[in-house]
Amino acid sequence: QKHRAVIKFLVEEGETPANIHKRLQNVYKGDSLDYRNGWRWACCLNEGGEEGTASVADQPRAGRTATSVSPADKAKSSAFIRSDRHITLHELAFELGVSHSRAHSIVDS
Numbered sequence: 001q002k003h004r005a006v007i008k009f010l011v012e013e014g015e016t017p018a019n020i021h022k023r024l025q026n027v028y029k030g031d032s033l034d035y036r037n038g039w040r041w042a043c044c045l046n047e048g049g050e051e052g053t054a055s056v057a058d059q060p061r062a063g064r065t066a067t068s069v070s071p072a073d074k075a076k077s078s079a080f081i082r083s084d085r086h087i088t089l090h091e092l093a094f095e096l097g098v099s100h101s102r103a104h105s106i107v108d109s
Contacts, residue, residue, distance in 0.1 A: 003024065003028070003032070003033050003038075003041070004041055004045070006023075006024065006027075007020055007024075007038060007041045007042055007045060008045045010023065010042075011042050011045045011046050015042075016042075017035075017038060017039040017042040017043070018035075020038055020042055021033075021035045021038045021039070024038060069105060069106050069109040073096065073098070073106050074106060074109065076096055077092060077096060077103070077106045077107060080092055080095055080096075081107075089103050089104060089107065092106075092107070
């Protein structure tokens with residue numbers, strides 16, 4: 001994210017992607033973006049125009065959201081465990097209709 005902020009600043013100063021890459025290389029050495037990614041960010045941030053609508057912050061991504069253990073799942077798992085103290089995680093996952101890792105998260109919480 002720090003590279004993007006620097007790139008945005010240099011784009012607003014009117015620097016070309018090639019000069020931005022050289023300046024990043026001088027400052028960050030091996031920890032710098034490669035030319036292609038620096039060029040891509042310069043173009044993306046330049047499209048924001050003078051209004052500065054392009055953001056250097058990470059945007060939310062599509063995909064599966066992080067989930068937490070619901071009280072209902074916790075109560076169901078507790079009931080199964082109380083009824084059969086020798087129930088395996090695999091069996092519990094099957095009974096709850098969740099994945100093995102999700103069952104582990106429920107039991108672990």
